[in-house]
Amino acid sequence: MKNEKSVQPAPGVELLSGSLTDASIQQATGNSPDFAILPWVNVVKIGGQSIMDRGRSAVFPLVKEIVDNLGRHKMILGTGAGTRARHIYSLAIDLGLPTGVLTVLGTAVAWQNAQMLHYLLAQYGIPFIEPEGFSTLPHYLMERGAVVCQGMPPYKLWEPNPPVGRIPPQRTDTGCFLVAEVFGARKMIYVKDEDGLYTADPKKNPSSEYIPRISVEELLARDLEDLIVERAVLEFMTRARNIREIQFVNGLKPGQLTAALNGEAVGTIIYRNGDAQ
Amino acid sequence: MSDHSNSQHVTSSLMRESLVDKNVIARTEASVSAILPDVNVIQIGGHSIMDRGRSALLPLLDEIVANQAEHRMIIGVGAGVRSRHIFSVGLDLGLPTGALAALSAKDSAQNAYMVSCLLAKHGFVYLEAPFVVQLLPAMLAAARGAVFNGIPPYALWEHPPLVGKLPPHGSDAGSYLVGEVFGVRSVILLKDVDGIYTADPKIDPAAEFIPEAKAQELIDRKLRTLPIEPVVLDLLTRAKLAHSVRVINGLKPGNLTRALKGESVGTLIKQ
Numbered sequence: 216m217k218n219e220k221s222v223q224p225a226p227g228v229e230l231l232s233g234s235l236t237d238a239s240i241q242q243a244t245g246n247s248p249d250f251a252i253l254p255w256v257n258v259v260k261i262g263g264q265s266i267m268d269r270g271r272s273a274v275f276p277l278v279k280e281i282v283d284n285l286g287r288h289k290m291i292l293g294t295g296a297g298t299r300a301r302h303i304y305s306l307a308i309d310l311g312l313p314t315g316v317l318t319v320l321g322t323a324v325a326w327q328n329a330q331m332l333h334y335l336l337a338q339y340g341i342p343f344i345e346p347e348g349f350s351t352l353p354h355y356l357m358e359r360g361a362v363v364c365q366g367m368p369p370y371k372l373w374e375p376n377p378p379v380g381r382i383p384p385q386r387t388d389t390g391c392f393l394v395a396e397v398f399g400a401r402k403m404i405y406v407k408d409e410d411g412l413y414t415a416d417p418k419k420n421p422s423s424e425y426i427p428r429i430s431v432e433e434l435l436a437r438d439l440e441d442l443i444v445e446r447a448v449l450e451f452m453t454r455a456r457n458i459r460e461i462q463f464v465n466g467l468k469p470g471q472l473t474a475a476l477n478g479e480a481v482g483t484i485i486y487r488n489g490d491a492q
Numbered sequence: 493m494s495d496h497s498n499s500q501h502v503t504s505s506l507m508r509e510s511l512v513d514k515n516v517i518a519r520t521e522a523s524v525s526a527i528l529p530d531v532n533v534i535q536i537g538g539h540s541i542m543d544r545g546r547s548a549l550l551p552l553l554d555e556i557v558a559n560q561a562e563h564r565m566i567i568g569v570g571a572g573v574r575s576r577h578i579f580s581v582g583l584d585l586g587l588p589t590g591a592l593a594a595l596s597a598k599d600s601a602q603n604a605y606m607v608s609c610l611l612a613k614h615g616f617v618y619l620e621a622p623f624v625v626q627l628l629p630a631m632l633a634a635a636r637g638a639v640f641n642g643i644p645p646y647a648l649w650e651h652p653p654l655v656g657k658l659p660p661h662g663s664d665a666g667s668y669l670v671g672e673v674f675g676v677r678s679v680i681l682l683k684d685v686d687g688i689y690t691a692d693p694k695i696d697p698a699a700e701f702i703p704e705a706k707a708q709e710l711i712d713r714k715l716r717t718l719p720i721e722p723v724v725l726d727l728l729t730r731a732k733l734a735h736s737v738r739v740i741n742g743l744k745p746g747n748l749t750r751a752l753k754g755e756s757v758g759t760l761i762k763q
Contacts, residue, residue, distance in 0.1 A: 390649060
């Protein structure tokens with residue numbers, strides 16, 4: 216029970232006078248309770264390159280599955296960017312533009328995909344919500360059961376540089392994860408075009424093994440060349456206070472999203488050590 | 493990782509690539525151009541300067557105006573004691589880090605707005621984050637300077653911190669990131685101490701002053717307290733354009749002028 220983890224009172228007086236960078240004050244803030252803002256909501260990220268770029272054949276069945284779940288599960292639907300983001304990232308890198316500018320540009324692509332998903336869901340009363348309008352989320356979720364938002368975090372020019380290269384390190388996987396974490400969501404589900412995580416690319420390497428469950432610590436320790444999710448998600452997961460596991464399902468296979476929403480172990484689950492069932 | 497043969501693609505060097513693949517990421521290493529190379533980012537501390545009111549702030553603003561003819565400046569402003577109060581209440585209520593970040597950004601917005609009012613007659617404008625994105629270069633061409641909210645617009649999307657629940661990106665980080673993305677001439681953080689010491693000089697008289705250090709060295713020293721947000725050190729290690737940050741005492745007249753001239757004052761933290 217997320218809301219009953221409370222143990223000690225928050226550090227009041229020290230916070231007002233002491234240095235916020237003081238290690239002991241920071242430590243003390245960790246002892247404060249965690250209140251889950253929307254404990255019943257599911258955050259569902261719809262992949263950009265993996266789903267949206269495929270057009271009707273991939274998107275329409277998924278939209279139907281979302282609609283079928285409307286009465287049963289409340290969903291925040293975030294979208295990824297995809298091939299147009301890859302185009303503008305490579306163009307902007309060629310032009311010498313910094314990471315923060317790439318984030319502004321990439322956000323527009325995730326926004327386009329969110330708009331398209333929103334058009335397809337509009338007849339069910341599902342709105343598109345900008346980050347600035349997030350305070351209206353609870354109302355729409357209660358009334359209509361879902362909202363659409365673009366998956367990028369609203370960092371814009373303030374996106375930190377990656378350790379290597381120029382591509383914004385915190386993109387739509389991360390933005391959706393942080394939404395789930397801040398609201399204390401019930402589930403964080405990534406809808407992509409793969410059954411889950413493999414030890415290597417199964418299409419290039421036939422000996423690659425499927426990984427149905429893995430701890431985030433072990434996954435980070437393996438230091439794989441490629442991953443199913445942005446590295447920032449794994450890093451933030453190790454220190455998240457609400458989200459204990461994330462799930463990856465194949466959106467091209469009907470029923471997988473529904474199964475995940477129902478709590479079934481489909482696809483791959485990445486969990487935090489110590490939280491394993 | 494996937495076969496995207498059903499997808500419609502736009503031709504580019506990243507087409508069909510996994511943006512998580514380390515080799516793909518490494519290929520995106522290339523030179524970056526500075527967008528506003530002659531601008532200086534000046535960060536006015538919230539707790540250290542703003543909360544002290546007139547006696548601390550007005551001489552500083554006079555010094556900013558006195559330097560206006562020679563140096564183009566954009567001014568970030570921090571939050572201060574009101575954020576500490578709302579952190580305390582919010583933590584007690586169990587609110588998550590992202591909610592605390594959204595709340596705190598309003599405190600620095602208030603401070604930034606007050607600074608912009610005080611500098612208005614000298615042609616400074618206040619720019620909210622969307623206007624920094626769209627209008628900063630135009631505003632600098634038309635106006636004499638700009639004031640912005642030092643806290644970055646991360647709000648609900650603030651990163652979970654390594655320790656505790658306080659938002660890691662405050663106004664030092666936000667101001668630095670503005671400096672980095674625009675490739676500015678200098679980033680100067682104004683505080684109420686002379687720079688970085690081995691310990692808090694207000695508490696420990698044996699604390700030693702550090703006039704210059706690399707960000708990684710300061711990270712490795714694991715100092716118990718710093719006059720700036722520790723995340724700025726991490727950001728500096730990944731700098732492409734803003735390769736240093738200067739931390740100076742904004743309560744001492746002349747320090748800002750010297751820092752703008754590039755003189756050795758306060759602590760210079762280098763990449």
